[in-house]
Amino acid sequence: MIHSVGGFLPPPMPAHPVPQPEPGPEQPHWNIPSISEDTAREAFALYASSKCCYSSAPAKDGVITNMEAFNTYRYRLETFAETRSTEWSHEPYHGQPVDAFSQPPPGPWDIPAKTPSFFQDDKQVIKVPYTSSVKSCHVCLGMGRKACKECAGAGNKVCWVCNGSGYRHGNDRCGHCNGRGRDNCNHCHGQGSKQCDTCHGKQQLLVYINLTVKWKNNSDSYVVEQLSGLQVDNLSKVSGKELFRDSQFMVYPILGFPDPAVVSAAQRLVNEHQNKYSQTSRILQQRQTIELIPVTKVTYLWKGKSNIYFVYGNEFKVNADNYPATCCCTVM
Known part of the structure; x- marks a missing residue:
């Protein structure tokens, strides 16, 4: 039964211990070859053309002197969970x-909800059975009407033309209120x-408990630091080559991966998610x-000076913080 209403309701403890998944197989080492000079040059030219204040000269005339790959790994953990909360609700009563x-009403976790699509946020509101009753409207005290706030229930207000005197100039009767001094x-x-x-004038309300079911995909990721000089934050908006995918009720932290930083991040995030979300929600999947994210550091010469830019992600996104020709749109 629902004994209290309001706030999130923790899921019941499972009747049987949750089985632990078996560890996944060890993963071999992968790598992505460095991109070609033509690809690097095309990405740089596209980047320059997208900036209104950037001259295209460095991208067109710069001479590439070195390209170095700094591929990095991104581990991502997603926990798709369901939460339930209840609150009192009401609607005008017209014979429902x-x-x-x-x-007795069913418990909040005993009420069937629609089947969710895994890893997609969604929401459903369900009227809890056996909680509906009729009560007088608490707002109008069962009258069906409320005093008008604009006129304080009088039905009329002081005429704005004559300011309540009934006359405009001397003995000229106010034509707006016909001399009454007040307007409807x-x-x-x-x-x-x-x-x-x-x-809605019905004088009565149907009062009941609403159950709100929310499905949310909670995602956290970790990117292994690389020594290229490119800030890790830049990698959040690009994709990489997916090397490994594991989806089940409760995943087991990855074992045997060649980069120990990924193994450590997997262990930490799996523990954090299970401790955090199992207390207030039901983990469904x-x-x-x-992912292996390609990062290429490109060194090029332009006007006798050496400069660098980065090409990263499957999208060949470019980062060039110190672009050498940005003076074409100086604000006066």
Whole structure:
């Protein structure tokens, strides 16, 4: 049964111990060959043309003197989890079925919800059975109408033309209010009250408990530091070559991978996710992947000076923080 309402509701403890997945097979070492000079030059030219203040000369005329690969790994762990929360809700009563107290309501985790698509955020709101009852509207106290705030329930207001005197100049009667000194309120059409927005004039509300089911894909990643000089943050917006993918109810940290930093990150993130999300939600599926992200450091000469830029990711994205020709659009 639902004994209290409000906030997130932790899932029940599993009836049987959760089986531990078997460790995955050891992974061989992979690598991606450095990109060609033509690819590096084309990516650089495209980058320069996308910047309104960048001259295309360094990209076109610069001479590549060295290319060095700094490929790096990205480990990502995704935990797809379901959370449930309840809250009181209401709607105008117009004859809907009332089922409160006919039998005990089901527990929040006993109510069937739709089948979610793994690793895609989603939400469903379900009216909890056997919680619906009828009560007088708490906003209008069962009257169906509320005093108009604009005229304080009077139905009229001081005429804005004559300021309530009934006359405009001397003995000229105000034509706007016909000498009354007051105007009918436009908001309530002179009635002094308006239909209650909460019960829509029905005077009663159907009150019930709503269950909100949310599915969220919680993702964390770790990128192995590389010594190229390119900031790791740049790699968050690019993709790499997927080397490994493992998806199951509860993943086991990767073992035997050639880079110990990936193994350590996998162990840490798997432990963090299981401790964090199993307390407040029901874990439905986990997925871990390893990508190899290509990073190439390109050194080139332009006007006798050496400069560098980076080409990275499957998208051949370019980073050139110190582009040598950016003076074409100086703001005066």
